[in-house]
Amino acid sequence: MSAPLIPKVEAILVLDNEGQRLAGKYYGDFLKTDESGKTAEEMKTAFEKQIQQKISGIVARPDAAEVISVMGKAVVFCGGSNAGPNGDVRVVHVGPASESELVLAYLCEGMYDALAQLMGGTTERTMVLDNLELVFLLIDEHCDGGIILETDGTKLSAAVLLRDDEPMDPTMGGMPSQNQGVPQQQGIPQGVNPGDMTIGQAFRQAREQWLSSTGI
Amino acid sequence: MEGQQQDSLGMGSVMREVQELAEKFKDEEEEAYVSPYAHLEKAQVLQEARIFHDPTAVRENPRKCCTVIAQLLHLQNTGQYMTSTEATEVFFGVTKLFMSDDASLRRMVYLFIKDVAETCDPDDVIIVTSCLTKDMTCDVDLYRGNALRVLVRIVDAAMLGAIERYVKQAVVDSSGQVASAALVSASHLFTSSPECAAVVRRWISEVQEATSSPNEMVQFHAMQLLYQIKSHDRLGISKLVSQFSTRNTLRSPLALVLLVRYTAKLLKDEYAEGRISGSIQDGSQVAKQGYQFLEASLRHKSELVVYEAARSICSLEGLEPQDLSPAISVLQLFLSSPKPATRYASMKTLAAIANTHPRVVAKCNEDLEALIADSNRSIATLAITTLLKTGSENSIDRLLKQISSFLTEIADEFKITVVHSLQKLCLTYPAKHRILVGFLSNFLREEGGFDFKRSIVNSIVSLIHAVPETTESSLLHLCEFIEDCEFTQLSTQILHLLGELGPKTTAPARYIRFIYNRVILENSAVRAAAVTALSKFAAQCPSLRTSLMVLLKRSLIDEDDETRDRAALAVAILEDAMAKNPYVPPPEDAEAEDIAPDTPAVNDTAAYVLLGAMPLSFEKLERSMTAYMNTPVSMDSADELSFEVLPIVEDTPAEVAAATSTATADPISGLMEPTKPKEVVDPAAAVYAIPELASLGRAFRSARPVPLTEAETEYVVSCTKHIFQDHVVLQFTVQNTVDDQRLENVTVLIDDSMSDVFTASGEIPCSSIKYGESHNCFTILEKNPDADLVPSQFTCELRFSVVQVDPTTGEDEGEPYEDEYPMEDLEITTSDFMAKVTVPDFKSTWETLGNTNEVLEKFALQFKNKGDAVAAVIDFLGMQPCDGTGSVKPNTGGKPHMLHMSGVFVSGQQVLARSQIAMQGETGNVVLKIAVRSDDASVSRMVADCIR
Missing domain, CATH: 3.30.310.10 (TATA-Binding Protein)
Incomplete structure (x- = not known):
């Protein structure tokens, strides 16, 4: 029952409503080797399938992560919805069974908050899929090789968008596209355009503009 | 008016039309739009990755490069791994991207290198070092932290020396991001290799300084690294803990969580080393202070810290109930928290503490009962299993009622947990066995998977062994279960059990019907098991033999070979036995106490054949046979093979461990995979390989290897004692760790002058041991058959001649010379x-x-x-x-x-x-x-x- 002295995360996953891994990272030796001769990827998929079986249908509030136990690991997650395949994604943190679930929940809520900020308030599957690179960066800023790097949602999203982590205007935490025209801050090198949009985003915005211009 | 109407109509229709168009457009858009990460093909992405080699494209379209990198990462993420060559090629492309000044692109490059560094050849990865070092020393915070984190993934101790200065500075950098990155990197380095750890140790004063950073995460990371550095220094840790717990400078809840854990660890060590005995309050100064800090942390404003402190207090050994109760009170409050994680965590801790201090937890019973309705079923299950531990005997009935309504709505996994707690409960209150076993058997009739049913059957079976009063009622419950059981494995298990226990009950005859029904209705495996069970009844109870023979004979025409064989065997043996000892029924008018017990006669062959157990398990028999076949002497011997001549095999370490450990599995951890039995290697095989030792016969047993030197010395020697009937063969495994030496003619000299029991009678030297190799040499001790065994100590010395060799080419340099090396004493005990x-x-x-x-x-x-x-x-x-x-x-x-x-x-x-x-x-x-x-x-x- 004794806790590991240093809190470590064994996996961070971003799963869609059907349990598909959109992004994720496994740390340390967890699911690396197995006697049954399965590849790491097969084991991961099997593990995620087990997670999905247990969490499907459970919606966890962004500030109140849910806990389950899968294959002897403590699994904590935020998000999810009952809507179809395009519903909200879940952010899942996996830790050793002896890890404090509160610590894991704290981490998970922090990352979910950051994800929501980065995706402009929604954590819809397509939105996340369009901005996968931001998700990759978020995971990297959140956790380095299993050690927690940063937990604060606002700081995390700032770091992902290559903004300075000084305290800032809350309105800036929105969609990347809202940040166009923000004056370049000190400490940001040339060529940074935090408002860069993916093609998909640009398309959507154009479409919305067109629709609103037709008066509907 | 008309015009207006027409106009409005027109407007309406136009509106409608536009709306339809928009809808249509939207639909088309939805279909036409494809995410850049959907349906990626590896080959295609690798093709696109060629853009990295085009300087103009990189300069003008950094976005495109970012997307390609992200696509590559996505491929890795979805299991479409690149081969080593592909990875290296892409990697070289990515290094070209350092030309671009685009910050987003640079960030993606870092991410990519970190992800791919492990799969590439380290020699290739090294080429980015200079670029990263440059980024690490520039004045952009965002570059510095990230470059540093990538860099430590690829450097070795020597290169670390070159950049040490920068990392050390980064630790105390004013930017939290940079300092955190440096501290986390140092933590990774510390565990990567002892050489790197030695470098990191030198930064201790900087790390100490970082603990007072205003940035919370930096405090946390500094506390983490500081502990790692001091982890082997007990006094240092003790100072660290008392310093931070009294000064109260840490603001970060995570850092405080660490401090709480360190304190708890310190207290546990104090206890383990015997400096705390009895109550913690009258322990050493360290213990008292530590406990006070934990108690004070219970009042911290962050739930993280409060829970950690409560959990730590609960995990301490030797606490009196009054020391525990503040922690329990806090956990009790947490039980009604709106956050599931908080409820779950405190429930888990309470469930664990209920094993040792059920009475302290009992005050939470009301809250626990409320949690049975919790939407998180793990919490509900924990609550109910805890209640089963804390509840008093008279609350059992009420609890069972709650459980039966609860069980129908939870998953099998949780049901199994509940079954296990019910089993434990029955052991605590054997008087309640009737109700509890009845309850368990009710479950058997419920819907449920194999694992659930098996756990119930196992529980009932283990209760039969632990509480013998339950035998008869349990057997009848199980009989009813197999009437309608879809699991062959469970049916056969139960039939076997019936065969074992049924005949010894007061009325064996009543089980026959259930068993015979299986013979008529079931598949072949179950039929065979049923036939065996019937024959056991017949062997044990002579009074039933005549009627059972009728039943058994029907199986002689069974279509399944196994069933038929078993029946034939039983019938033959029983007929024989019945002819020899015919059953004489007691006279009708005999008094009950005059009737002789219904047991087989002393010389009854049927009882001997059908009821006698194997002297050893099949698995052991196999091991014993293998050992027998491995020894040349026994294979050549003319003796007939029998149980008596088979070598004695010891229990494997796993079996030994199973006998000595208290296995208490985590109640909600998932089902463990069954562990495969490991291949057992005969430890004496090395001895049998030596022709000179063949005359000694078969080794009786081999002790586990004992080290005779420290693990880090020039020559690492361990000794395995092989015990023979009149000899002891000492197998010395010698490892040479000196890279410019080759050892020749290695022997171990045993001084036997102090022992009356053993005399050294021979040696088998090892001819040559090169650097890094381990080889065996042997010394044979002869046992004095007249002397009683007494523990004997021997001084041993390693003797060898050294040949100096060139470590790079392996060629000899100079003449060999004799040398000796003292080792620890070897002890041979009676054990x-x-x-x-x-x-x-x-x-x-x-x-x-x-x-x-x-x-x-x-x-x-x-x-x-x-x-x-x-x-x-x-x-x-x-x-x-x-x-x-x-x-x-x-x-x-x-x-x-x-x-x-x-x-x-x-x-x-x-x-x-x-x-x-x-x-x-x-x-x-x-x-x-x-x-x-x-x-x-x-x-x-x-x-x-x-x-x-």
Whole structure:
């Protein structure tokens, strides 16, 4: 029952409503080797399938992560919805069974908050899929090789968008596209355009503009 | 008006039309739009990655490059791994991207290098070092932190020396991001290799400084690294803990969580090393301070810290209930928290503490009952299983009612947990067995998967063994279950059990119907099991033989070979036995007490054949046979193969461990995969390979290797003792760790002058040991057959000649010279001559051996607790603990512990020992009473003398 002295995360996953891994990272030796001769990827998929079986249908509030136990690991997650395949994604943190679930929940809520900020308030599957690179960066800023790097949602999203982590205007935490025209801050090198949009985003915005211009 | 109408109509239709168009457009858009990460093909992405080599494209379209990198990462993420060559090629492309100044792109490059660094050849990765070092020293915070984190993934200790200055500075950087990155990187380095750890150790003052950073995460990371650096320095840790817990400078809740954990660890170590005895309040200064800090943390404003403190207090050993109760109160409050994680965590801790202090947890019972309705079923299950532990005997009925409504709505996994707690409950309150077993059998009729049903059957079966009163009712419940059981494995298991236990019950006849129904209705495996069960009834109860014969004969025409064979065997044996000892029914008018018990006659062949057990398990038989075949002597011998000539095999370490550990699985951890039995290698195989030693015969047993040197010395030597009938072969495994030496003609000189029992009679040297290799040399000791075994110590010395070699080419340099190397003393004790072998039934074997050669002794020993004493006694005797007595059950208080052990001595005698271990007051005195029985008084004496 004794806790590991240093809190470590064994996996961070971003799963869609059907349990598909959109992004994720496994740390340390967890699911690396197995006697049954399965590849790491097969084991991961099997593990995620087990997670999905247990969490499907459970919606966890962004500030109140849910806990389950899968294959002897403590699994904590935020998000999810009952809507179809395009519903909200879940952010899942996996830790050793002896890890404090509160610590894991704290981490998970922090990352979910950051994800929501980065995706402009929604954590819809397509939105996340369009901005996968931001998700990759978020995971990297959140956790380095299993050690927690940063937990604060606002700081995390700032770091992902290559903004300075000084305290800032809350309105800036929105969609990347809202940040166009923000004056370049000190400490940001040339060529940074935090408002860069993916093609998909640009398309959507154009479409919305067109629709609103037709008066509907 | 008309125009207006027309106009409005027109407007309406236009609106509608536009709307439809928009809808249509939207639909089309939805279909046409494809995410850049959907349906990626590896080949296609690799093709696109060529853009990295085009300087103009990189300069003008950094976005595109970012997307390609992200696509590559996505491929990795979805299991479409690149081969090593592909990875290297892409990697080179990515290094070109350092040309671009685009910050987003640079960030993606970092991410990519970090992800791919492991799969590429380290020599290739090294080329980015200079770029990263440049980024690390520039003045952009965002670059510095990230570059640093990538860099430490690829440097080795030598390169680390070159950049050490920058990392050290980064640790105390004013930017939190940079400092955190540096500290986390240092933590990784610290665990990566001892050389890197040595470098990191030098930064201790910077790390110390970082703990007072205003940035919370930096505080946390600094605390983490500081502890890693000091982890082997007990005094340092103690100072660290007291310094931070009194100064109160840490703001970060995560850092405080760390501090709480460090404190708890310190307290546990204090306890383990005996500096705390009794209540923590009268312990050392460190202990008192530590506990006060934990208690004060219970009032912290962050839930993280409060929970950590409560959990730590609960995990401390030797706490009095009043020391626990503040922590329990906090956890009780958490039970009604709106956050599931908080409820779950505190529920889990309470469930664990309820095992040892059910009464302290009992005050939460009301809250626990409320949690049975929790939407998180893990919490609900924990609540109910905890209630089963904390509830009093008279609340059981009410609880069971709640459980039965609860069970229908939870998953099988949780049901199994509940079943296990019910089983435990029945052990605590055996008086309630009727209700509890009835309840469990009700579950058997419910819907449920195999694992659920099996856990119930196993629970009922283990209850039969633990609480014999339950036997008859349980067997009938199980009989009913197999009437309608879809699982062959469970049916056969139950039929086997019926065959074992049924005949010994008061009315064996009533089970026959259930069993025979299986013969008519089931598949072949179950039929075969049923036939065996029937034949066991017949063998055990002569009164039933005639009628059972009728049933058994029907199976002689069964279509399944196995079933038919079993029936044929049983029928043949029984007919024979019935002819010899015909059953004489008692006279009609006999009084009940005059009727002889319905047992087979003493010389009954059917009882002997059908009821006698194998002397050893199949798995052991296999091992024994393998050992037999491995020894040349026994294969050549003319003796017939029988159980008596088979070598004695010891229990495997796994079996030994199973007998000594208290297995208490985590209640909600998932089902464990069954562990495969490992291939057992005969440790004496090395001896059999030496032709000169063949005449010694078969090794009786081999002890586990004992190190004779420290693990880090020039020559690492360990010794394995192989015990033969009249000899002991010492196998010395010598490893040469000096890279410019080759050892030749290696022997170990044993000084036997001090021993009356053993004389060194021969040596087999090892001809040559190159650098890094390990080889064996042997020394043979001859046992004096007239002397009794007494523990003997031998001084040993490694003798060899050294040939200097060039470490790079391996060529000899110069003449060999003689050298010697002292080693630790080797000890041969009586326990080395004892094989750990379990007996299936300790009690009856004990009775059979009788007390003619019994030796009784009483010893006063010094141990802190019963657990240590039990472990030491097992170790002294080298015997196998039986009946699960190898570990002390918790909460037995002052009651003495009974330890049963069995073994086989080298001369082939079975030895059994019963010992009673009792604590004498709180002073650490243990009184050991031991009785040893064997066929030979001198053996019993020798074994009893093993206690020191």
